[in-house]
Amino acid sequence: MTAAPFPSDFLWGVAFAANQAEGAYDADGKGLSQADVVPFPQAMDYVDLHEVMSPTPERIAQAAAAVGTAGYPKRNGSLFYTHWEEDVELFARMGIRALRMSIAWSRIFPNGDDAEPNEAGLVFYERLFTRLRERGIEPVVTMSHYEMPLHLVTEYGGWANRAVVRLFERYAETILRRYRGLVRYWLTFNEINTTVIEPYTGGGVVDDGTGDRMQRAYQALHHQFVASALATKLAHEIDPEAKVGCMLARMLHYPASSDPADVQQAQHDNDMNLVHTDVQVRGAYPGIIRRYWRENGIELQIAEGDERILAENTVDFLSFSYYMTLVSAVDPTKYGATGGNLFSTVKNPHLETSEWGWHLDPIGIRIALTDLWTRYQVPLFIVENGLGASDRVEEDGSVRDDYRIDYMRRHLGQVAEAIADGVDLMGYTVWGGIDIVSASTSQMTKRYGLIHVDLDDEGNGTGNRTPKASFDWYRRVIASGGATLSEAG
Numbered sequence: 001m002t003a004a005p006f007p008s009d010f011l012w013g014v015a016f017a018a019n020q021a022e023g024a025y026d027a028d029g030k031g032l033s034q035a036d037v038v039p040f041p042q043a044m045d046y047v048d049l050h051e052v053m054s055p056t057p058e059r060i061a062q063a064a065a066a067v068g069t070a071g072y073p074k075r076n077g078s079l080f081y082t083h084w085e086e087d088v089e090l091f092a093r094m095g096i097r098a099l100r101m102s103i104a105w106s107r108i109f110p111n112g113d114d115a116e117p118n119e120a121g122l123v124f125y126e127r128l129f130t131r132l133r134e135r136g137i138e139p140v141v142t143m144s145h146y147e148m149p150l151h152l153v154t155e156y157g158g159w160a161n162r163a164v165v166r167l168f169e170r171y172a173e174t175i176l177r178r179y180r181g182l183v184r185y186w187l188t189f190n191e192i193n194t195t196v197i198e199p200y201t202g203g204g205v206v207d208d209g210t211g212d213r214m215q216r217a218y219q220a221l222h223h224q225f226v227a228s229a230l231a232t233k234l235a236h237e238i239d240p241e242a243k244v245g246c247m248l249a250r251m252l253h254y255p256a257s258s259d260p261a262d263v264q265q266a267q268h269d270n271d272m273n274l275v276h277t278d279v280q281v282r283g284a285y286p287g288i289i290r291r292y293w294r295e296n297g298i299e300l301q302i303a304e305g306d307e308r309i310l311a312e313n314t315v316d317f318l319s320f321s322y323y324m325t326l327v328s329a330v331d332p333t334k335y336g337a338t339g340g341n342l343f344s345t346v347k348n349p350h351l352e353t354s355e356w357g358w359h360l361d362p363i364g365i366r367i368a369l370t371d372l373w374t375r376y377q378v379p380l381f382i383v384e385n386g387l388g389a390s391d392r393v394e395e396d397g398s399v400r401d402d403y404r405i406d407y408m409r410r411h412l413g414q415v416a417e418a419i420a421d422g423v424d425l426m427g428y429t430v431w432g433g434i435d436i437v438s439a440s441t442s443q444m445t446k447r448y449g450l451i452h453v454d455l456d457d458e459g460n461g462t463g464n465r466t467p468k469a470s471f472d473w474y475r476r477v478i479a480s481g482g483a484t485l486s487e488a489g
Contacts, residue, residue, distance in 0.1 A: 006419065006482040011138060011427025013098030014091065014450065015384055016080075017145040017190065020436040022104060023077035025069070028120035031110025032150040034158075034204050035074045037063035040442040040457060049440060053198050054207045057154070064150060069459055073437045073444065076459040080434070084128055086465060087434060090451055092135040094471060095478040099137050100383045100429040102145035102190065105171055112149035112156075112167050117174050125175075129182040139183045140383065140429065142247065143172055143231060145190035146439060148204050158204025159195065159220030162303070165227045172231035173238070180239045187319055187383070188228035191249035193276045195221045201439075218298050225279050226306050229313035236313075245317040245381060246280035248273070252322075252368050256329035256346050266328035274375070281318055281376045283311040317426060318376060321384030322365050322411075324358040325351075356388055356446065362410035369418040369425065379424045385411055386431035388438065388446040391468070399452050399468040405488070408474065412485055430474065434465065450474055 006012075019035035026032075037060050041052050055063070069075040080087060091099060105112065107121030129139050148158070156164055176186075195202030196217045203220035207213055232244045251273045255266040268288070275289045284307065293300065327346035329335055336347040351359045365385065372380055387407040391399050408430060419425055435449035444455050450471040455461040476484045 006416065007425075008481065010425070010481070011098035011140070011381070011429070012478040013096045013100060013137075013140070013427060013429035014094070014431075014433030015100035015140075015429035016432040016434065016436050017142070017147070017439070018102045018104040018107075019074050019077070019145065019147040020432070020439060021077045021080040021101075021434065023069075023075065023079045024081035025072075025075035027081065028124065029107075029110055029118040030104065030121060031106040031112075032064060033104060033106040033147045034150055034153050034200070035147050036072060037150060038074060038442060039063060039071050040073050052442070053201050053440065055200060057206055057208060060150075060154060060206065064154075073442045073457065073459060076437075076455070078434055078436050078444070078449075078453045078455060079463045081124070083463065083465065085131065087451075088128070088131050088135060088137070090465060090467065090471075091137060091433065094450070094467075094475045096137055097478070098140050098185075098427055098429055099132055099433070100140040100142070100187075102142035102147070103175060104147055105144060106147070106149040108174060109149060109167070109171055110151075112152040112164075112171075122174075122178055126178065126182070129179055133182060138185065140185040140187065140381075140427075141175075141179075141183050142187040142190050143175065144168070144188065146194070146201050153200075153204040153206065157216070158200075158206065159223050160203070160205050160216040162223060162301070165223050165230070168227045169230050169234070172227075173234050176231075176235050176238045176242070180242075184239075184242055186231075186235055186242060186244045187247045188231050188244065188315075189224055190247050191321060192221070192224055192228070192247065192280075193249055193251075193273060195224060214296070215298050218293070219300055221276075222300050222302065222306070226303075226309055228280060228315075229309045232315055233309075233313045243316040245319045246277060246315045247383060248277050248318070248320040250320040250322050250368050250372070252325045252364050252371075253328040254325060254348065256327050256332075256335055259330075261330045262328065265330050269326070269328045270371075277318055277372070277376065279310060280315050281378055283314045315378075317379040317381055318372060319381040319383040320368070320372070321431070322368055322382060323385065324354075325361045325364040326359070354387065355390060356441075358388075360407065362407075362414045365411050366414035366418045366421075369415065369423045370421060373418075373423040379426050381426040382415065382428045384431040385428065386448045388448050390445055391447045391452065393452065393466075397466055399466065401468045401470045402488070404450075404468070404470045405473045408470065409485055412477070412482065416482060416485065 199205035199217040235242045253266040253269040255262040432448040434451040435447045435453040438446040452466040454464045
């Protein structure tokens with residue numbers, strides 16, 4: 001089958017998050033965020049990655065008292081805060097039409113509950129958005145990307161506290177009004193389902209040893225749903241031209257066998273993943289999650305009017321990340337396991353894995369697109385897809401990342417097939433444009449960028465930017481509207 005060409009208005013782009021790229025964690029009035037206290041595991045006495053991503057109050061206090069960037073790579077990032085003008089020029093040279101990025105909430109309200117916003121933070125993003133638009137690049141902006149002011153975590157209990165909804169609403173109104181006309185595409189929360197997978201990362205919910213972490217995680221998730229709906233309402237009121245999307249980490253599950261019990265388990269796991277988009281696109285909790293709450297003793301505090309807010313303020317489009325697929329089985333012990341970012345899964349014998357144990361599954365992205373389009377019939381947007389790899393810099397300074405080109409070529413080929421099938425897809429932004437600090441492992445050496453950044457895991461290096469082979473390949477793909485997808489690097 002010959003794939004139809006990509007639409008002429010397709011938003012080709014790249015993506016990254018403020019907490020992984022900006023650095024300058026204490027510059028120009030910025031406050032500490034929850035990401036600024038996440039350590040590089042090898043630099044600390046942590047046992048495993050789960051401990052890093054689920055810190056105790058004691059660990060957080062210790063990290064908050066630490067001065068400087070040593071041991072905390074996200075405080076350094078990839079120096080975007082000081083290199084942004086150079087980076088925007090490189091993006092323009094690449095030919096991208098969209099930059100999916102995020103605002104650091106603690107640059108705007110350093111503590112989250114400040115009486116007034118931080119003007120220096122507002123000015124930074126205003127200059128950035130203005131320059132992007134001058135260079136023909138559409139900002140696609142996430143309001144909260146694994147990043148909230150640390151004060152709201154330690155003093156309020158994160159999103160489990162209803163008061164944070166009001167504070168987020170004020171933050172959202174501040175940036176929506178300030179950037180009206182500069183930003184037309186907004187996402188509310190990044191990978192909102194992470195709140196119940198890693199509650200600290202997604203919702204600022206700390207493991208305090210009380211044993212009610214999942215109760216608080218689902219309460220936090222509910223508050224985020226309400227906050228997202230209120231932000232969507234504000235966006236439509238402030239700028240009728242604005243479009244607001246939700247954002248899901250799509251975790252597509254295959255059954256481990258044709259045993260109906262395994263098929264049913266995979267269906268259940270997929271439906272649990274899609275609870276989050278059911279709420280934000282359809283406007284109501286589905287029965288499957290209500291049953292889960294009953295069977296697990298979870299009792300949410302749903303305020304009067306919350307369900308009306310959710311129903312009346314659904315999103316305009318659905319965005320998602322796609323990196324890998326998973327395998328479901330009623331009895332996983334019968335199968336091997338492979339690691340992932342925030343999860344592990346039964347090994348799929350039909351797929352290769354990346355250096356970090358993620359299944360490489362280009363066909364899965366077409367399946368995911370088709371499923372989401374069939375279920376929701378709203379425009380879709382792939383805002384994260386990319387390959388983390390240990391790149392090698394050659395003696396001449398170049399990076400020949402043919403493996404990344406192959407990854408993108410195969411995934412974009414399947415995206416083209418989905419579009420030919422009739423899926424309404426707004427765009428594709430590859431993760432992460434420039435090399436950034438990994439969200440999970442806090443490594444720079446787990447590189448995602450099409451542009452090499454000369455920094456190591458400890459933040460040492462010049463910070464110099466060098467386009468990789470994938471940069472030029474993607475530039476040609478964008479310029480051709482996808483016609484050169486089959487070309488090698």
